[in-house]
Amino acid sequence: MKQFKLLFTGLIAVILTFSAVGSDYDYVIENARIADGTGAPLVSGRIAIKDGIIAAVGEFSGSARETIDGAGLVAAPGFIDVHTHSEMITSKPEAMNFVRMGLTTIITGNCGSSRTNLSEFFQEAEAAGLGLNIGSLIGHGSVRKAAMKGIFMRTPTEEELAKMCDLVAQGMKDGAVGLSTGLIYVPGTYSKTDEVIALAKVAHQYDGIYASHMRHEDLRIREALDELFHIIRESGCPAEVSHIKLSGPTAWGRADEIIAQLDKARAEGLKITHDMYTYTASSTALRQVLPQWALEGKEEDFVARINNPATKARIIAEAKAILKSEGRDDYSHVFLARCIPNESLNGKNIPEATEIMKGNASLDHQLEAILEIQAGGGASSVYHNMDEPDLERFLRHPLSMIACDGWPLRPGKDVPHPRSYGNNARLLARYVREKKVLSLEEGIRRMTSLPARTFDLARRGEIAKGYHADLVLFDPDKVQDPATFRDPHQYATGIPWVFVNGEPVIRDGKDSGKRPGRAVRKGK
Numbered sequence: 001m002k003q004f005k006l007l008f009t010g011l012i013a014v015i016l017t018f019s020a021v022g023s024d025y026d027y028v029i030e031n032a033r034i035a036d037g038t039g040a041p042l043v044s045g046r047i048a049i050k051d052g053i054i055a056a057v058g059e060f061s062g063s064a065r066e067t068i069d070g071a072g073l074v075a076a077p078g079f080i081d082v083h084t085h086s087e088m089i090t091s092k093p094e095a096m097n098f099v100r101m102g103l104t105t106i107i108t109g110n111c112g113s114s115r116t117n118l119s120e121f122f123q124e125a126e127a128a129g130l131g132l133n134i135g136s137l138i139g140h141g142s143v144r145k146a147a148m149k150g151i152f153m154r155t156p157t158e159e160e161l162a163k164m165c166d167l168v169a170q171g172m173k174d175g176a177v178g179l180s181t182g183l184i185y186v187p188g189t190y191s192k193t194d195e196v197i198a199l200a201k202v203a204h205q206y207d208g209i210y211a212s213h214m215r216h217e218d219l220r221i222r223e224a225l226d227e228l229f230h231i232i233r234e235s236g237c238p239a240e241v242s243h244i245k246l247s248g249p250t251a252w253g254r255a256d257e258i259i260a261q262l263d264k265a266r267a268e269g270l271k272i273t274h275d276m277y278t279y280t281a282s283s284t285a286l287r288q289v290l291p292q293w294a295l296e297g298k299e300e301d302f303v304a305r306i307n308n309p310a311t312k313a314r315i316i317a318e319a320k321a322i323l324k325s326e327g328r329d330d331y332s333h334v335f336l337a338r339c340i341p342n343e344s345l346n347g348k349n350i351p352e353a354t355e356i357m358k359g360n361a362s363l364d365h366q367l368e369a370i371l372e373i374q375a376g377g378g379a380s381s382v383y384h385n386m387d388e389p390d391l392e393r394f395l396r397h398p399l400s401m402i403a404c405d406g407w408p409l410r411p412g413k414d415v416p417h418p419r420s421y422g423n424n425a426r427l428l429a430r431y432v433r434e435k436k437v438l439s440l441e442e443g444i445r446r447m448t449s450l451p452a453r454t455f456d457l458a459r460r461g462e463i464a465k466g467y468h469a470d471l472v473l474f475d476p477d478k479v480q481d482p483a484t485f486r487d488p489h490q491y492a493t494g495i496p497w498v499f500v501n502g503e504p505v506i507r508d509g510k511d512s513g514k515r516p517g518r519a520v521r522k523g524k
């Protein structure tokens with residue numbers, strides 16, 4: 001018996017010795033102040049990471065394979081951006097512009113445009129080696145294109161609508177977080193409200209959200225919100241107002257009025273959140289300055305229209321009316337980000353580009369130049385169309401989250417909107433540190449737990465035991481967004497560590513080469 005006891009004790013000792021060879025944790029972060037993502041005040045404490053998961057927070061014992069000194073830094077959950085356009089992520093899977101500004105999870109498939117086969121998309125994305133996690137909405141415009149092939153300026157047949165419903169259902173089964181619409185874009189712009197309700201009902205069967213780039217963001221935004229309220233009342237979905245804004249001088253100064261309209265709908269029981277970027281400029285295709293009917297069909301259809309003098313005159317007259325309704329005399333607020341027919345015009349505004357193209361920058365010449373660019377393949381553009389006080393007012397609302405509306409980029413010669421490089425850093429630098437529009441903890445909540453809970457991203461968006469170890473460490477005094485409108489290809493600074501699923505993608509300020517990102521499916 002005694003011998004047996006000795007053997008048993010010896011065995012225990014051997015086991016203990018073996019477990020001491022490995023460490024208890026992969027990483028322990030110490031000396032950082034912790035913002036847990038819920039908006040709770042900063043606390044001091046340590047964070048342990050093991051196998052991609054936050055294994056302990058606060059006071060705990062145990063050894064680490066690596067200890068990271070976070071002195072002077074704030075540790076926060078990795079930032080989550082619910083509004084990106086990252087369908088092409090496989091071409092830039094590291095998404096370093098995003099990771100460098102602290103993003104660890106992005107949602108794509110916004111504004112009605114997504115891949116229609118999400119299971120395939122998620123597989124391809126993961127196989128490419130992701131620098132961060134990606135989830136997706138299923139896009140109304142994309143399923144509409146797939147079902148209605150060809151002519152979109154009409155209501156779908158019953159059969160086509162059934163096909164669209166099937167595609168939305170399949171997208172939700174494949175893990176989409178909800179349905180998106182882009183009701184200013186072809187082909188979504190041609191849909192009636194009932195069509196959207198039918199699809200939102202399908203998304204609701206899978207507890208999806210309805211995320212909408214609404215029909216109007218100018219003076220008519222009140223109508224657009226009423227349509228959104230109607231859609232979610234009928235379908236049962238919660239709603240996300242994508243990139244909430246007031247576009248054009250005639251709409252400026254109405255943020256309080258719009259927030260009151262939203263809060264009234266909430267008081268009625270509707271669930272509505274919004275996202276926004278931290279800039280007073282938006283970015284979309286140049287073609288959006290034109291009446292949408294002019295763009296129906298293929299490029300050659302557009303060319304045929306502008307070759308017909310009467311049709312061309314109508315396009316120009318309607319474009320001028322749109323411009324006037326926004327309170328503008330010309331297109332000096334529109335800058336070419338990537339001008340397909342003439343890249344040397346990148347970074348110029350429309351009058352500057354017109355001067356070069358036509359030797360005269362009158363409004364008529366500007367429209368000629370726009371039509372010529374569109375006929376030559378079009379351009380992506382930056383629109384300086386918002387007002388700072390409106391932006392700050394929307395930012396103060398507790399249900400506004402921070403999203404860039406951008407995409408994965410590598411430094412290049414085009415001149416894209418700086419939001420894809422700086423959005424989250426700019427929130428922390430300009431709106432938290434400098435203008436004090438939000439407290440640090442609240443700013444972090446808008447980029448972490450609020451998006452994670454709203455879009456049902458399980459165990460993300462908070463620093464808590466059992467959560468995925470998506471973390472950022474940043475210096476609240478130094479975090480900055482050097483990307484500017486003139487010189488956008490500059491990474492955010494002051495964010496020396498970014499962990500994705502427990503592995504540092506940014507390690508001590510440098511790209512570690514690790515690509516631990518995964519596809520994230522709704523609720524998983």
Ligand SMILES: [Zn+2]
Binds near residue numbers: 213243
């Ligand atoms: Zn949009």
